[in-house]
Amino acid sequence: MISLAHNALYHWYAQNGRHTLPWRITTDPYSIYVSEIMLQQTQVKTVLEKFYFPFLERFPTLNDLAHADVDDVLKMWEGLGYYTRARNLHAAARQCNGILPTNANDLIKLPGIGQSTAHAISAFAYRESLPILDANVKRILHRYFAVKERNENKLWEYAYKLFDPSTPFDYNQAMMDVGATICTPKKPLCACCPFERWCQGKSSPLEYPMAKTKTQKPIRLRTIIVYQRENSYALTQRRTRFLSGLWGFYESEELADESLKYLGEVTQHYSHFTLQANVYLNKESILPEGFEWFDLDEIKKLSLSRADHKVIAQIVGDQKTYHH
Ligand code: SF4
Secondary structure, eight states: OHHHHHHHHHHHHHHHOOTTOTTTSOOOHHHHHHHHHHHTSSOHHHIIIIIHHHHHHHSOSHHHHHHSOHHHHHHHHTTTOOTHHHHHHHHHHHHTTTOOOSSHHHHTTSTTOOHHHHHHHHHHHHOOSOOOOOHHHHHHHHHHTTOOSOOHHHHHHHHHHHOOTTOHHHHHHHHHHHHHHTSOSSOOOGGGOTTTTTOTTTTSGGGSSOOOOOOOOOEEEEEEEEEEETTEEEEEEOOSSTTTTOEEOEEESSOOOTTSEEEEEEEEEOSSOEEEEEEEEESSSOOOTTOEEEEHHHHHTSOBOHHHHHHHHHHHSOGGGOOO
């Protein structure tokens, strides 16, 4: 039965697969590695249009990445979000001296590479016979085997059960495509699905997996103070875990002095909280410790969070005139 499902999957993939994605037509393990990390939390379209090629152009090999300054890596990652990915990529390049391990067991020892990513890199770059378990594949497995419970270990068992060890590359790529285009979260297209004959959850796919209990994202209220001296503004490089390495304006939980000029409000949604900040301009005070002066041209060369870019837009007074 499973081999029939595999045949149906490959038949579907031959006709509908996204065969021209650049990380599918390369044999360079490093390019595949970069694509897998970028795709962890970002859609294919965004990675393809804005980030994948410029990153590889700037750091053509893992060795180039290992010798790069982490600030340059963050700058190329700017706008992609989840910056820990970029820092881990850089740290991993250094840890393995610019030579990528050639199997999942060793890949998983590098920072930022979990089991599914290790399997993906190894299956795609070296044809190691391993299944992947990303969000798309998980959803298919939940439905195919009619499993409601969200249990990672159990899902790995199902991943191996459905896996075709003879063609790890095509199998995993096809699964990703079915998950991304057919077995979608809200509107699965069961009538077009290669697994339709065998899928145990097709009569009520939205029941699989069980819904996550929704928790309200907390709101962090902050005050951002833009220190200005003539045409320069004060920024500091963050050393906190969140957004570490990115440059930002002075931020605090305290209310601002009422004498400061109010510039406006900035809202930014992050995965685990929403930032809501009131932005003020301070032209009088001395520079806080750890801050440096930059003019707008210099700021453009720094890596900034989206929230700080919004602050810049407020400083300039017109978002359209500020091109970063
Ligand atoms: S038949 Fe429907 S629910 Fe089952 S795997 Fe295909 S799209 Fe998903």
